[in-house]
Amino acid sequence: MYSIKVENVSKSYKQYPRKIDRLLEWILPSKKNRFHEKCVLKDISFEIEKGEAVGIIGVNGAGKSTLLKIITGTTAATSGQVKSQGRIAALLELGMGFHPDFTGRQNAIIAGQLLGITEDDMDEVIRDVENFAGIGEYFDSPVRTYSSGMQARVAFSVATAVQADILIVDEALSVGDLAFQAKCMQRMNKMLEDNVTILFVSHALFQVRQFCSRAVYIAEGEVKAFGSAAKVCDLYQNSLVENKISIKEQEDTGLIFNHKLDPDITVNHNLRQNSLQENAGSLDLEFLDFKMLNAEGKEIATLYAKDKVTVQAVIRCNRDVPAEACVGMLIGDKNGFPVLSMNSNYYGTRLESLKAGDHVIMSWEFVIPFYMGEYRIDIGIKPEPYSSDFYDRIFCVKVFTVNTPVELLKENFGGMLYIPAEMKVVKK
Amino acid sequence: MKDILLAILKYRGFIWSSVKRDFQSRYQMSILGAAWLVLQPLAMITVYTVIFSQLMQARLPQSTGPFAYSIYLCSGILTWGLFAEILSRMQVVFIENANLLKKVTFPRICLPVIIILSCIMNFLIIFSLFIFFLAVTGNFPGFNILFIIPVLIVQVLFASGLGITLGVLNVFFRDVGQFVTVLLQFWFWFTPVVYVYTTLPVWAQGWLSYNPMTSIINGYHEVFVHNTMPDFFAMKWVIALAIIFCGLGLYLFRKHAADMVDEL
Numbered sequence: 001m002y003s004i005k006v007e008n009v010s011k012s013y014k015q016y017p018r019k020i021d022r023l024l025e026w027i028l029p030s031k032k033n034r035f036h037e038k039c040v041l042k043d044i045s046f047e048i049e050k051g052e053a054v055g056i057i058g059v060n061g062a063g064k065s066t067l068l069k070i071i072t073g074t075t076a077a078t079s080g081q082v083k084s085q086g087r088i089a090a091l092l093e094l095g096m097g098f099h100p101d102f103t104g105r106q107n108a109i110i111a112g113q114l115l116g117i118t119e120d121d122m123d124e125v126i127r128d129v130e131n132f133a134g135i136g137e138y139f140d141s142p143v144r145t146y147s148s149g150m151q152a153r154v155a156f157s158v159a160t161a162v163q164a165d166i167l168i169v170d171e172a173l174s175v176g177d178l179a180f181q182a183k184c185m186q187r188m189n190k191m192l193e194d195n196v197t198i199l200f201v202s203h204a205l206f207q208v209r210q211f212c213s214r215a216v217y218i219a220e221g222e223v224k225a226f227g228s229a230a231k232v233c234d235l236y237q238n239s240l241v242e243n244k245i246s247i248k249e250q251e252d253t254g255l256i257f258n259h260k261l262d263p264d265i266t267v268n269h270n271l272r273q274n275s276l277q278e279n280a281g282s283l284d285l286e287f288l289d290f291k292m293l294n295a296e297g298k299e300i301a302t303l304y305a306k307d308k309v310t311v312q313a314v315i316r317c318n319r320d321v322p323a324e325a326c327v328g329m330l331i332g333d334k335n336g337f338p339v340l341s342m343n344s345n346y347y348g349t350r351l352e353s354l355k356a357g358d359h360v361i362m363s364w365e366f367v368i369p370f371y372m373g374e375y376r377i378d379i380g381i382k383p384e385p386y387s388s389d390f391y392d393r394i395f396c397v398k399v400f401t402v403n404t405p406v407e408l409l410k411e412n413f414g415g416m417l418y419i420p421a422e423m424k425v426v427k428k
Numbered sequence: 429m430k431d432i433l434l435a436i437l438k439y440r441g442f443i444w445s446s447v448k449r450d451f452q453s454r455y456q457m458s459i460l461g462a463a464w465l466v467l468q469p470l471a472m473i474t475v476y477t478v479i480f481s482q483l484m485q486a487r488l489p490q491s492t493g494p495f496a497y498s499i500y501l502c503s504g505i506l507t508w509g510l511f512a513e514i515l516s517r518m519q520v521v522f523i524e525n526a527n528l529l530k531k532v533t534f535p536r537i538c539l540p541v542i543i544i545l546s547c548i549m550n551f552l553i554i555f556s557l558f559i560f561f562l563a564v565t566g567n568f569p570g571f572n573i574l575f576i577i578p579v580l581i582v583q584v585l586f587a588s589g590l591g592i593t594l595g596v597l598n599v600f601f602r603d604v605g606q607f608v609t610v611l612l613q614f615w616f617w618f619t620p621v622v623y624v625y626t627t628l629p630v631w632a633q634g635w636l637s638y639n640p641m642t643s644i645i646n647g648y649h650e651v652f653v654h655n656t657m658p659d660f661f662a663m664k665w666v667i668a669l670a671i672i673f674c675g676l677g678l679y680l681f682r683k684h685a686a687d688m689v690d691e692l
Contacts, residue, residue, distance in 0.1 A: 013690055022600055069689075073533040076686035088533070097528035101453055110449075113442040114534045 003050040003197040009080035012037035051195035055208035058218040086165025100144035237302040274396035281390030289314040317354040435535035503652040504621035518591025526692035589673030640666035
């Protein structure tokens with residue numbers, strides 16, 4: 001028995017070239033269309049079982065939120081239809097449509113009424129919302145004084161306070177702090193046990209992998225993949241890297257410094273997109289590219305624990321430099337906390353003196369020690385290990401995700417690292 | 429039509445508490461609170477009484493008693509206030525609730541209903557004070573006061589129909605909102621609220637009779653000032669317009685409700 005059935009849903013917005021055109025269309029009897037359609041969803045179909053958690057993934061603007069709005073019913077589909085069974089509680093775009101002048105409590109009551117909670121149950125539901133949101137006396141202050149995190153707390157608490165048959169959550173967990181995220185996950189797990197269907201949009205793919213059994217990957221308004229969450233997430237993350245390479249190749253043509261290069265000397269113009277230019281150093285030595293390759297030499301952004309990877313930094317010498325330079329790589333977690341530091345001098349490797357125009361490729365080969373999580377890599381190159389100056393430095397040059405092997409996932413593994421240990425039950 | 433009524437019935441809890449919240453939120457942040465409900469029209473009535481009654485010596489023809497002009501003014505201004513409040517709040521009802529409409533699924537017809545009810549509630553509070561004033565000064569019209577009930581119903585229907593029409597249009601054509609503000613200014617002075625209809629030249633009376641609100645406001649004057657039955661026959665146009673606009677409003681609402689969220 002399906003819980004949500006999306007059948008050939010398409011959505012297009014009417015765009016009128018001039019404001020007056022819509023008026024003319026309304027007034028004049030002619031059947032001529034004066035608008036052109038902007039298509040945001042094309043022929044979407046899938047079916048979700050009762051009690052299933054399904055993730056919806058895709059880049060910003062792919063149409064995820066529009067799809068959720070159509071399923072929830074706040075927006076109508078242009079064609080096709082959505083069938084759903086039971087009461088839907090939805091948390092769209094971080095809010096429940098809160099009124100800024102009303103207090104959290106008043107807004108919770110409004111939302112509760114709209115969800116169909118009766119007068120008799122309201123007190124208990126509101127008490128539950130207040131406890132779960134955990135924002136203390138702010139609950140009785142106007143919502144306009146809230147931070148976005150507090151708003152998300154109240155909104156999530158309200159949406160999940162009553163047992164609906166379907167819960168739709170659109171990126172609600174991305175603004176809350178870690179403690180609240182954990183609380184939300186617990187509550188959603190509880191709901192899953194109670195056979196609630198959950199539809200979940202998140203950019204935190206580890207959450208989708210961990211929590212959802214299946215996932216829908218949407219790109220440019222179309223379903224690119226629908227299947228097991230792990231496979232769909234892999235596909236999505238690797239397609240992101242492929243996209244980047246194709247952009248890179250386009251931009252590469254017509255470069256001034258396009259003399260006959262070793263094919264390994266590649267340039268990536270997106271290398272510094274997350275790093276401020278003033279953080280770079282003298283640029284006597286400059287990073288041109290940074291790659292993470294799997295055993296087959298294919299560039300990747302997602303990998304599994306114990307995978308062997310090769311990380312390569314392509315470096316160009318812009319001005320003659322003496323020997324002793326060393327290249328460092330720092331792997332940090334999502335919050336930027338350093339987890340693993342790998343400077344070339346730890347491994348007894350320093351660069352020789354270089355002349356302007358020279359190229360060097362620095363390569364690290366290692367086995368990924370992590371079992372799960374999202375990580376970022378910062379890279380830097382210094383004249384010598386103890387110097388405080390940099391030749392070049394790039395923050396967040398790469399982001400990658402490590403996935404837990406399925407066997408461990410099945411055992412409900414939840415850590416960042418897994419170590420062999422001897423375990424036994426010891427009786428007193 | 430039936431589904432609309434059912435939806436209203438089902439969401440009556442939400443509607444009723446929204447009306448209460450609307451009332452509270454308007455006055456709970458201020459020191460004088462609900463007193464503002466009375467102070468605002470009172471100030472307006474004082475201004476008009478001073479300017480028109482005292483300075484310009486504008487007396488009612490067949491003037492009866494010192495309060496005649498004040499009663500004339502109050503019966504017009506308070507009821508016009510109800511009309512103007514419904515109209516000006518209805519035309520922004522969907523725009524102001526965009527946040528809610530985009531995120532929560534519920535029958536959208538609730539929003540205009542909340543506005544109508546909360547306007548009526550405000551009106552009844554202040555109007556009962558007016559009735560109290562009439563009783564104290566010995567000008568209570570007796571059983572004739574019951575005649576204002578059908579007049580009020582026609583007026584509210586007319587305002588609601590026109591309001592919801594403008595409300596839907598305003599989502600798609602934001603010029604409507606600006607236009608309504610200007611329109612209400614002109615409309616007020618084109619309606620015999622402050623001045624007296626019968627003292628106008630005949631040609632002006634002719635023009636004014638095209639204004640649907642003239643027969644409504646005259647109706648109140650007949651009850652409160654002259655203590656007679658209103659001229660219901662003169663209201664045939666406004667009754668027709670009320671029905672037309674209610675129909676048009678609901679038609680536009682149903683036809684474009686789905687597109688509305690995309691525009692907000």
